[in-house]
Amino acid sequence: MSIRSLFLALPLVFSIACGDDGNAPRDAAPEPDAASEPPCVTNPQTYQEIINACTDAVKIYKDSHPPLLNPDGTLPPLP
Amino acid sequence: MTRAVLLIGIALAIPHRANAQVAEPTKCSTLPHVLYMQVGDTQVNLLKRLGRALRDNTAQPISLAFFTSGSCVNISSFYAGSALPKSTTFQYLPSRAEDADWDADNPMHSATLSCVPDDAVVPDVGNSALFNSACTDGAAPANVQLEEGAVQAYVLAVPKASAATAITFEEAYFVFGFGMAGMIAPWTDNSQIFTRKPTTSTLLAWARNLGIPADKWALAPQQTSSQTVVDKINAGTAATIGLLGAEVYDGNRGTMNVLAYRAKGQAAAYYPDSSATARDKRNVRDGHYTVWSPTIWMDRIGNPKSVDTRYVIDLIANKPVTPAPSFEMISFIAKVGLVPDCAMAVTRDFEGGPLRLYKPTTSCTCKYESIVDTTACTACTDSCTTGVCRNGYCEDH
Numbered sequence: 001m002s003i004r005s006l007f008l009a010l011p012l013v014f015s016i017a018c019g020d021d022g023n024a025p026r027d028a029a030p031e032p033d034a035a036s037e038p039p040c041v042t043n044p045q046t047y048q049e050i051i052n053a054c055t056d057a058v059k060i061y062k063d064s065h066p067p068l069l070n071p072d073g074t075l076p077p078l079p
Numbered sequence: 080m081t082r083a084v085l086l087i088g089i090a091l092a093i094p095h096r097a098n099a100q101v102a103e104p105t106k107c108s109t110l111p112h113v114l115y116m117q118v119g120d121t122q123v124n125l126l127k128r129l130g131r132a133l134r135d136n137t138a139q140p141i142s143l144a145f146f147t148s149g150s151c152v153n154i155s156s157f158y159a160g161s162a163l164p165k166s167t168t169f170q171y172l173p174s175r176a177e178d179a180d181w182d183a184d185n186p187m188h189s190a191t192l193s194c195v196p197d198d199a200v201v202p203d204v205g206n207s208a209l210f211n212s213a214c215t216d217g218a219a220p221a222n223v224q225l226e227e228g229a230v231q232a233y234v235l236a237v238p239k240a241s242a243a244t245a246i247t248f249e250e251a252y253f254v255f256g257f258g259m260a261g262m263i264a265p266w267t268d269n270s271q272i273f274t275r276k277p278t279t280s281t282l283l284a285w286a287r288n289l290g291i292p293a294d295k296w297a298l299a300p301q302q303t304s305s306q307t308v309v310d311k312i313n314a315g316t317a318a319t320i321g322l323l324g325a326e327v328y329d330g331n332r333g334t335m336n337v338l339a340y341r342a343k344g345q346a347a348a349y350y351p352d353s354s355a356t357a358r359d360k361r362n363v364r365d366g367h368y369t370v371w372s373p374t375i376w377m378d379r380i381g382n383p384k385s386v387d388t389r390y391v392i393d394l395i396a397n398k399p400v401t402p403a404p405s406f407e408m409i410s411f412i413a414k415v416g417l418v419p420d421c422a423m424a425v426t427r428d429f430e431g432g433p434l435r436l437y438k439p440t441t442s443c444t445c446k447y448e449s450i451v452d453t454t455a456c457t458a459c460t461d462s463c464t465t466g467v468c469r470n471g472y473c474e475d476h
Binding site: 038040044045047048050051052053055056057058059060061062064066067068069075078079 | 244245246247249250252253256257260261262263290291292295339341342344345346347348349350353354355361362365366367369425433434435436
């Protein structure tokens with residue numbers, strides 16, 4: 001298997017490992033295909049890994065773009 | 080005609096005479112082994128079950144008389160040793176002898192009873208439903224003991240009429256920090272955004288998780304109780320959203336929906352439970368749902384009632400107590416939507432702080448799961464091939 005094909009296959013492998021039940025409701029955005037679904041973490045240790053750990057719990061992917069979000073994605077100060 | 084008018088007059092007078100004979104309120108001091116408690120209103124469902132069971136706990140009967148107010152008020156009052164005034168109305172539960180049909184799970188027959196103290200009274204037990212440090216920088220007085228009880232998740236709930244299923248950290252920041260100016264559909268009507276007072280755990284937990292200071296939530300009149308938020312959501316529109324304790328939401332699932340929440344840096348949104356209909360709090364327990372706090376229970380060293388206060392607090396903390404109670408405390412905790420510490424796989428050190436992996440001293444995950452869902456754990460009677468036989472299941476430690 002070439003490096004390129006391995007790279008393309010990795011997201012699919014991760015998405016299977018995540019064990020999404022496939023019935024997760026989707027909010028606003030179309031259901032991401034396997035290639036675009038973020039990989040989950042199989043052996044979480046840090047906070048970021050814990051909240052993104054693999055699970056078969058229902059997940060809802062939401063494509064959200066709040067109008068007031070700063071261009072760099074940060075939050076503006078409260079009024 | 081005169082006679083008819085006279086009869087009508089008598090008939091109208093009878094109800095007034097009946098109303099005039101209002102019974103004297105029950106004196107709390109007449110209840111056996113009464114403990115006065117000042118607690119957050121998210122804990123009422125738990126205390127109703129525990130209070131009922133303790134009335135009939137033959138080995139150590141106790142009557143819980145509880146008064147609800149915001150967590151920060153409870154903390155400052157308990158630290159200061161402040162008395163509640165004589166006019167305070169406490170809630171308590173009937174014993175089986177007093178009302179055999181009372182049932183916490185029967186909405187038509189689960190109301191609490193009321194009692195009043197003989198005089199101003201200093202509560203024996205205090206409660207906050209979040210880290211005390213979220214309310215005060217001051218340490219607890221030397222004579223106040225703090226005990227972590229079950230974990231309480233906090234949710235954003237919407238009416239059944241709402242099509243929304245999830246909300247992100249960023250969206251919630253704009254909804255509750257900017258109101259309609261935040262332009263997050265469908266929550267663009269300030270009159271339909273229902274929050275709580277800034278002294279409550281429900282608001283403070285969300286405040287710390289969203290990075291919105293408690294004094295920046297005054298978009299709309301803040302609700303004085305969880306029940307008023309429930310009422311507003313039930314009467315709401317597609318634009319309605321409200322803050323609730325998960326325990327309160329779990330008691331009102333028939334009339335509202337919970338939103339899955341995507342924390343900052345999280346790829347997907349998750350419910351507190353593994354699905355919208357489950358009751359397993361799996362995402363709270365493993366860290367996928369991030370908005371939760373421990374409940375903190377306080378009593379005073381040197382209180383002449385300390386045998387009873389420790390008994391009650393140890394029960395709530397799901398610790399072994401002597402004499403053994405006539406009921407299974409973990410069932411009460413689990414069934415009202417709380418999570419005992421021994422079933423948690425993550426913890427945090429302060430309100431809204433980052434989660435880290437956690438291994439309780441003695442696990443009760445199998446037992447907890449057997450109550451709220453099904454468990455894959457092996458049942459046991461006295462020993463296990465792997466793990467420890469506890470409460471009928473092979474727990475891993």
